[in-house]
C-alpha cells in the first residue's frame with residue numbers, strides 16, 4: 225500500500241508536469257492502469273523527478289491527501305468500467321460530468337473543429353462547435369456545462385458558434401476531457417496536432433521563429449487517407465484491469481460485433497454524435513406509404529459507422545455512396561424500435577424534439593399515411609424557419 229501511495233502521488237504531480245514537458249505522450253488514465261497491473265511507467269517517473277524539487281517534503285505532507293485522491297480515482301475507474309449499467313438519460317447527462325464529457329466528445333466528433341490559424345503574425349488556437357441557430361440550445365447547454373467559452377450568432381442569423389480560444393482554458397478544461405475520452409473519428413488527428421501546437425507555443429525555450437517553423441511543419445503534415453483514431457486500437461499491454469477485464473478479445477482497428485464496438489464507443493458518446501450527425505425522418509416507400517428511417521452519414525471513418533451499426537442492431541451494411549460518403553441507414557421495423565428505445569429521453573439539443581415527434585409518430589401512426597404525411601410537413605416547416 226505504501227508503495228502504491230508513492231507511485232500514485234508521483235502521478236498526481238506528473239499529470240501537471242508532463243503536460244508542460246512531454247507533449248501528448250502521457251495519458252494519465254492509461255498510465256494509472258498499467259501501474260496497477262504491476263508494470264512501471266519509469267520513464268515518466270524519472271522525467272518528473274528531475275523537475276520536482278523538495279519532492280520528499282511534498283510527499284510527506286500529502287500522504288493523507290493522496291489517499292483521498294486514490295480513493296476518488298478508483299471510483300472514477302469503477303464508474304467508467306460500469307458506465308453501461310448506469311442510466312444514461314437527460315438528467316445524468318447534466319448531472320454526471322463523466323457522462324457529459326463523453327457526450328461532448330461525441331458531439332465534437334460530429335460538429336467540432338480544432339483549428340490552428342495564423343492571424344496578424346500570431347497563432348490562434350480555437351476549439352469551435354458550429355450549429356444552425358435552429359439548434360442554438362445545444363451550444364447553450366455545452367456552455368452551461370463547461371462554464372467557459374463564448375457563443376456568437378453570425379450576421380446572417382443562420383449559424384451560431386461556441387468557441388474557446390483562451391489557451392489556459394484549453395489546457396485546463398478541454399485537454400483533460402479529450403485525453404480521457406479520445407475522439408473516435410479522424411478528428412483525433414486534428415486534435416493531436418492542435419495539442420502539439422499548444423505545447424510548442426507555450427515552450428519558453430523556443431524563440432518565435434522556431435515556434436513558427438515547428439507549427440508550419442505540423443500544418444504541413446497531411447492526414448493519411450486511411451487514418452483511424454487510435455481509440456480503435458487497444459493493444460494487450462495497455463489493457464487495464466479496470467476497464468477491460470470483462471472482455472476477452474481486443475479491438476484492433478476492426479469492428480465485427482456488438483462486443484468490440486461497445487468496448488470503444490460508449491452510449492453518451494453515441495448520443496452526442498447522433499445529436500450532431502443523426503437523422504430521424506420519414507421516407508416515402510411508394511406514393512401512399514411513408515416509413516420511419518434512421519440514418520447517419522460520414523465522409524470518412526467507416527469504422528465509426530460500423531460500430532454504430534452493431535450497437536444499434538442495424539442489419540443493413542454500411543454503404544459507400546458515389547457522392548463520396550459512407551452511410552448507415554435503416555427502415556427495418558425491429559431496428560427502428562431498438563433505436564426508439566435507445567435514444568428515449570436522452571438528447572439535449574433540437575434533435576431531441578425531432579426524435580420525440582418521430583418516435584411518437586411511429587407508436588401512434590405507423591402505417592397511417594395521412595397522419596405521417598401531416599407530421600412530416602410540420603417538421604419541414606419547423607426547420608425551414610431557421611435553415
Ligand SMILES: [Ca+2]
Pocket residue numbers: 333334335501
Ligand atoms: Ca460532421
